Amino acid sequence: MYIKKILLAIVFIGLAVAAYFAYYVYATMFVSNTNFNNDVAYIYVPTNASYAEVREQLVPLLKNIDRFDALASQKKYTTNIKAGKFAIKKGMNNNDIINSIRSNNLPINLSFNNQESLGKLAGRIGAQIEADSLSLLKAMQDTLFLNENGFTPATSLGMYIPNTYEFFWNTSAEQFRDRMLTEYQRFWTDARKNKAEAIKLTHNEVITLASIVHEESKAHDEQPRIAGVYLNRLRIGMPLQADPTLKFAAYQLPEYQDTVIKRVLNIHKEIDSPYNTYKIAGLPPGPIAMPDVSAIDAVLNYEKHSYLYFAADAQRLGYHKFAKTLSQHNANARAYQRYLSSQGINR
Template sequence: MIKKIVLIGGLIVIVLGVIFGLPLYNLHYSKIDGSEDQIIYIPTGSSLADVAAIIDETGVIEESTFLDYAGKLDFTDEKVEPGKYQITGGMKVKELVYALKNGNQEIKDTRITFSFCRDVYEMAGEVAPAIEADSAEIADYIMSSETISKYGFKEETICAMFLPDTYEVGEWDMSAEEFVQFMADQFKEFWSNEGEGRGNKLKELNLSQSQVSTLASILEAEQGLVTDEWPKIAGLYLNRVKDGWKLQSDPTAKFCWGDSLKGVQRLLDEHMKKDCPYNTYIYPGLPPGPIRIPSKKAIDAVLNAEKHNYYYMCAAPNNTGLHNFAETYSQHMANARLWWKYADERGY
């Protein structure tokens, strides 16, 4: 009889152990499915249910199971932190919940890169895949009157604040506003008078930051092959600006036509006559703003322009991408005739 009681008692203990002990064991020792590391993105404003659905899509743990564990570990809607997270293959479910709850495995290696962009909209398209804000949000925020006014630009010049490069921004969950502020800080640092002394050089040229960027954009569009020519071309344009001449830059005339002249290598007289404030064949001085987002190198080429007496340039007839420079119109016309002959022979 006593043995029977002991046996029954033992069975009761085992059953109670299974009932109460197994869930506790699972809570602390159960592992997710899969051995491969995975990356997940938790958008801003996500609820716990949203997180569970995102986790479910990875296949490492079912939505309902994750919510059950989250409830036991005090992971609530209020504690959801947006970001880019790594799920380590074979990690414990408890570790996964705590990682998301406390941000332990948030990856802060986000970098943004953009270059050779025609405008803010194209730049936003390159940046958006790297951060949470989408391209429309970024472009709309930049081009809003409030943002333009906040940073002291005009609609035509706001693109000058965005300097092409690769930047480490850390967290993935960056909003459009945070991105713009980040770029404003980079712009301020670039133009500070420390290091390269750009502030002093700017004063020497008697131009604004936006005007330098505008000239740099023309420079970059004019000579896209041999950047070593940039300082010389910049000096030529600055000579014309100083003396009140028209820049007569082909890229500015082409800019006025939008995409309709895309791929056209040789502009004709009719292309130079389109009335547009950016057309430097019609209007003297610099256009209202950049015709593309210029690189830091092009900006520095303007700030470090060569001092010379050149006022004219023409493509050299040798397919090198270089130019022949001239001080006088007669010299320039001699160079131009050589180019026209060269171009005609090749059907340009």
């Protein structure tokens, strides 16, 4: 009888332990452990991150970090961290959370346009992916990479076609640069290549001219006409005389740092620079900014006409008046200069 009592006690204790263990396992693995009100929260796990770094991001998102720790250790997540952007949905249990941050790296939509230099582009990209701006700029400026792929420091900005692209957050600087080369090559379809060949411009020259067109006008419907003016000038050996190139040349000089040139003056035309298209013949060495695709296609699909000149239209701001003769152009230019003076814009 005594032995039966002992055996029964052992059985009850065993059942109690088993029940507790079963509950603990259930609570650890299958009970919701999120502690936020939004539908989803995101964590960003850097390359080569430790579990402590991941845990630091999880603490404010979870009700019971200790139970998460136990399961993470059991499932060997603590020694097998994956880098990337991961989602934790409201109501997830620890098992689901671990599965999500172990294997469900989410892509991001990375966007850029209208960047004036590689440095500014690197800053824009560095704010969206793991790679920092310094490592991005170093990769973009790598001499070996540029030489192998037909670019120079002056033309390198033209490799980056503005758009929205899908990337993983943990993309490295070199991976970003190499992907952009692939996108650049994809951009140059046979149709675009044939059009560039027809106007006797290289791909780099097309983008250089497009950057000038884009700085002259953001109006998509006018860009092909402006492109036609510059191509007409190139054909007859006339200097481009593009005011945006003067501004670009000026901004490279110490005295013009942190200034905004609103009115191009004769003094700007005397700047000694390969970007001064009032002094040099043909195109400058590279793009003066990042052109939109609309401007690139405007060059490739330029409007055929006889215009050689254009001046800003004071009565239709953002657009221009076009002329075939210098006398007509001078009249248009004087009208715009009077408008600038009336607005107190003298420099």
